[in-house]
Amino acid sequence: MSKKMSFIxxxxxxxxxxxxxxxxxxxxxxxxxxxxxxxxxDGGAGASVFFEVDHNLNTxxxxxxxxxxxxxxxxxxxxxxxxxADGEDLIIKVPKGTLIFNTxxxxxxxxxxxxxxxxxxxxxxxxxxxxxxxxxxxxxxTHAQPGEDGEEIQLNLELxxxxxxxxxxxxxxxxxxxxxxxSAARPKIANYPFTTLTPNLGVVKVDELKNFxxxxxxxxxxxxxxxxxxxxxxxxxxxxxxxxxxxxxxxPHNQRDPIDDYQKIRFExxxxxxxxxxxxxxxxxxxxxxxxxxxxxxxxxxxxxLRQRFLDLGQKEICFVSAATRESLxxxxxxxIAEVYS
Ligand SMILES: Nc1nc2c(ncn2[C@@H]2O[C@H](COP(=O)(O)OP(=O)(O)OP(=O)(O)O)[C@@H](O)[C@H]2O)c(=O)[nH]1
Ligand SMILES: [Mg+2]
Numbered sequence: 001m002s003k004k005m006s007f008i009x010x011x012x013x014x015x016x017x018x019x020x021x022x023x024x025x026x027x028x029x030x031x032x033x034x035x036x037x038x039x040x041x042d043g044g045a046g047a048s049v050f051f052e053v054d055h056n057l058n059t060x061x062x063x064x065x066x067x068x069x070x071x072x073x074x075x076x077x078x079x080x081x082x083x084x085a086d087g088e089d090l091i092i093k094v095p096k097g098t099l100i101f102n103t104x105x106x107x108x109x110x111x112x113x114x115x116x117x118x119x120x121x122x123x124x125x126x127x128x129x130x131x132x133x134x135x136x137x138x139x140x141x142t143h144a145q146p147g148e149d150g151e152e153i154q155l156n157l158e159l160x161x162x163x164x165x166x167x168x169x170x171x172x173x174x175x176x177x178x179x180x181x182x183s184a185a186r187p188k189i190a191n192y193p194f195t196t197l198t199p200n201l202g203v204v205k206v207d208e209l210k211n212f213x214x215x216x217x218x219x220x221x222x223x224x225x226x227x228x229x230x231x232x233x234x235x236x237x238x239x240x241x242x243x244x245x246x247x248x249x250x251x252p253h254n255q256r257d258p259i260d261d262y263q264k265i266r267f268e269x270x271x272x273x274x275x276x277x278x279x280x281x282x283x284x285x286x287x288x289x290x291x292x293x294x295x296x297x298x299x300x301x302x303x304x305x306l307r308q309r310f311l312d313l314g315q316k317e318i319c320f321v322s323a324a325t326r327e328s329l330x331x332x333x334x335x336x337i338a339e340v341y342s
Contacts, residue, residue, distance in 0.1 A: 009159045009201075011063035012103060015121055018046025018073040018087040020147030023127035026079030027140065038140060039081050040129030043147045044074030047087030049121040051100060053112050054093035056209045060159050062093075064184075071121070074147055077129040087123060095159055103154040120155075124148035163201065163215035164340045166238030166286075168269070169247035170261050171219025171229070174293040176200060177323040178247060179216040182333060187216060194219060199234055204333070212340050215241065222264045225271035235272050235283065243287045243339045244269075250292040250320070252302060258292050259309055287339045288316075291332055295320040 021043025028036025049071050069092055075084030094100075098112040100120070110118045127145030134141055167175040171193030179185050183202025188195050200216040215238055221229040238244070246265060248258035266284060273282035292298070292306065303320055310318050319335060321328040 009060045009203075011060040011067075011157045012154065013063055013067050013069060013157065014152065014154050015049045015069045015090075015092070016071065016152040017049050017090075017121035017123040017150035018071040019150045020044070020046045020124035020126040021074035021076040021084035022147050023129035023132070023144030024077035024079060024082075025130045025142060025144045028080075038130040038134050039079050040131055040144050041077030041079070041082040041084065042129045042132065043077045043126030043145075044084035044086040045126050046074045046123035046147065046150045047071035047089045048119055048123040050089060050091045051098075051110065051112060051118045051120055052091050052093055053096045053098075053116045055096060057093060057095040059095065059203045059211060059213065060098070060157055061184075061203050061211065063157060071123060071150065073150075074123070074126045076147070077126070077144070081129070081131055083129075084126060086126070089123070094157065097159060099158045101156040101158065103156050106156075109155070121151040121153060124150045162213070163238060163241045164212040165204075165214045165243045165245055165336055166241040167214065167216045167245050167247055168220060168238070168265055170221060170249055170256070170265070171195070173219070173247045173249035173261075174323050175216045175219070175247050178245075178293065178321075178329075179214055181323050181326065181329055182214060185216075193221075194230065197230070204336075206337055210341075212337075214245075220265055220268050222268065224268045235269075239283070241286065243289065243336065244283075245336065246288060246290045248290065248292045248318075250294040250298050250306075252297060258306060259313065262290065262315075287342075289319070289332070289335050289339060290315065291319040291321050293321055293323055295327060296322040296325045 023043050024040035026040040028039045030036055071090035072087035074087050077084045094112055100109045102109050125148040127147045130141045130144045169175055176187040176189050176196050179200055179202040182204045185200055185202035187200035196218045202214040203211050204214050205211045217234040218230040248261050269283040319332050321332050
């Protein structure tokens, strides 16, 4: 397995192009013309289905809820040689780099990193009306063509997600709880260390157009660089993230000190960055946000003391939050947004 393993966002959808409209069987009716000729018009073409890259998207979240994409049918032809309208093509927007596979054959249909627009299903042709079939020997054809069927295909979409924000901290400090507060992800949460064994990913919505990806990796403990705990394996998941959110455990009863914890995690990140392990620059020069979680368990004086000690260390402001009571979660989210988009 590659070291640079990233997260995969997946979705399965059904797309279908529209059926062509049927040709019409119709004859002219005019007061002075005893036997009117054929005047059935052609059916309109069914709509095609296109995929198009939208640079504002970075996840497949839109496909979690809507799974069927059916392009409209062409409108049938009518008398007086009226051609039916074509169906309007369906354009499905996807993030750049989305891989589109045929579910049945498992073959790659298109890589949306290579093209920005791709026609996936051709709409059915409209049927010819009976006017078309008029010949010298058949002046009054009574048949027209039906519209051609559209195509239907089940697809698997895959997108490699790169996390924008990586959560680092000791086991049990509430990383997974925070991810579940900010996103639709539902990682396992429990009151013991190493609940999270593999990374979780949360997609955090900023507004209608923007969202970013948060990665919750297993807790880090002192000695991780020597293989303690779950070791460093999972740090490779956040090598490419530009922002780290340090989550410190504010619980005053757990015999640990948040500032000490912070320094220990920093030390491990530094150790990780030594040698040739990290190809994306040192993990200690990422933009950093520091929060003390479980602040619901801290008194005002305990908070003030911690804040002051942090400032004395020359560190920036820390943010006191509680995933349990949701205290200051919005403030923290805004800080994260500011760093992710700066
Ligand atoms: N009092 C309090 N408890 C919290 C808060 N946030 C999380 N917890 C509890 O802390 C425990 C650990 O939470 P998790 O989210 O599983 O912690 P984690 O950091 O993901 O832990 P690992 O996966 O083991 O690294 C759970 O029992 C949570 O309910 C909080 O703000 N206040
Ligand atoms: Mg966890």
